[in-house]
Amino acid sequence: MTEDAIIIGGGFAGLSAAMQLARARRRITIVDTGEPRNRFAAHSHGFLAQDGRPGGEILADARRQLAAYETVTFRDAPAERLEGERDAFCVVTGDGGRIAARRVLLATGFEDRLPAIPGLAERWGKTVLHCPYCHGYEVGGGPVGVLARTAEAARFAAVVADWGNVTLFTNQVPEPDEEALAVLAARNVKLRPGRVTAISDGPDGMLAIETGPGIPTLVKALFVMPEARVRSAIPADRGLKLKETPVGSILDTDDTGQTSLPGLYAAGDIALGAANISLASANGVKTGVFLHHSLIWPAH
Ligand SMILES: Cc1cc2nc3c(=O)[nH]c(=O)nc-3n(C[C@H](O)[C@H](O)[C@H](O)COP(=O)(O)OP(=O)(O)OC[C@H]3O[C@@H](n4cnc5c(N)ncnc54)[C@H](O)[C@@H]3O)c2cc1C
Structure with a gap:
């Protein structure tokens, strides 16, 4: 069975995108290793209506709410490779899986080089x-x-x-x-x-x-302000275009979140550079909506 989309990275951006796609009744798989960038902090601040809550708790709530949608599947494993092209992608996971999808969203966040x-x-x-x-x-x-x-x-x-x-x-x-x-x-x-x-x-x-x-x-x-690196080998493997920012290289995307590889989108820290939970979530929502439109309109 081919998914409409695979979301690589179930952090703030990935789950925000997933929510838009789930609500559009699209079949999606979220591939995630459960290590958001802020896992070193006991509490997160500045996210409206969630101020002071542990970041892991917010993500656990989001996963619970997404799991209630029939078209959503979680796969707790690393995404190791991305093969194929728009409409015929295949994500290879570290547990030996191969998942087919029409679109892929990369939302793997940053790794801080201290x-x-x-x-x-x-x-x-x-x-x-x-x-x-x-x-x-x-x-x-x-x-x-x-x-x-x-x-x-x-x-x-x-x-x-x-x-x-x-x-x-x-x-x-x-x-x-x-x-x-x-x-x-x-x-x-x-x-x-x-x-x-x-x-x-x-x-x-x-x-x-x-x-x-x-x-x-x-x-x-x-x-x-440490140097931040994109947490995935996929951009280098697939020769994706990057952009320099004061915190490090990020993926070069257009306004819809589309990367230089047609059908592959990026959201969150890796598409924004210096960001936070609110910005990564908002960017995930926007990119999820544009990715959805691209499933309908060939020109997108
Ligand atoms: C110490 C610290 C504290 C912070 N505190 C705050 C705060 O209080 N308030 C605030 O607004 N912001 C805070 N931030 C910033 C915030 O953490 C990030 O902006 C936000 O997490 C970015 O969301 P994201 O979805 O892009 O990436 P992340 O939240 O980092 O999520 C990425 C997800 O992708 C997964 N992943 C990575 N590689 C793979 C792979 N190959 N296969 C599958 N899954 C993969 C990871 O395990 C993770 O679950 C903090 C950052 C740090 C470093």
Whole structure:
């Protein structure tokens, strides 16, 4: 049996697209490994009417609601390969399955490449944070750090200053230019030069940020914009066109979510770059609707 669509990745974007297709009574299979990007954080914030709920709980509710639609199938396995073309795709899964479909939507999300600093990875999503809008309010003000990875960090630090007294750890990234230095000074951002060598527990729940010998800087939280990579081998295997963004390469799509391979759509973080649950969900809804139209109108 050929599915109308296979959705690879059952996170916020994939399930939002699935809901539109399920409600159009289309036959879909959602292939998912159950590891959304925000799984390191205990709670998610900023998603309207869901503020403070664990992200996994929101996704579990969505899966339960989708499972009530007769035309929806879940396959909890990795999608390893995409063969074929528009109207005759085949997704090969890690459990030995081969699923045929007319369209495919890739919504596998990002994998964050964290800086290799001892003590950083184990604090990711807890006190080492990627986004002040998601977790900055809960830090509750006071001293916070921003770890530079690229020159974009100066802009980021100036924004984070609305959530606390910022120290920007330049970490051997080129120092901000004069214009940026003026904005940082106006925002009371302090610069701490040198390479960050380790992050450890300081007194009273603080983080101790070490920049070589000497007294470490104490902060309540450290913000960093890591490099993000698309979590799938399919774009490289199928030679999909990519687009550069400040967080990393994403899939180049048109306004409907169509990638450079006809019939293959993309949604969520991997089609947006810097995003969040609300944006990924909205993008999933939009792409799901356009994918549905493409099943009806050959020109789409
Ligand atoms: C630590 C952290 C905390 C965050 N907190 C918040 C927050 O509080 N509020 C907020 O709005 N945003 C938050 N975000 C951002 C948010 O997590 C993402 O924007 C959102 O998850 C993107 O949704 P998505 O559907 O594109 O991808 P994801 O939610 O990452 O879902 C991708 C899905 O695809 C699956 N998958 C991957 N590869 C395969 C494969 N080959 N085969 C099958 N399945 C596959 C994964 O297992 C996963 O289930 C946070 C991000 C991080 C890193």
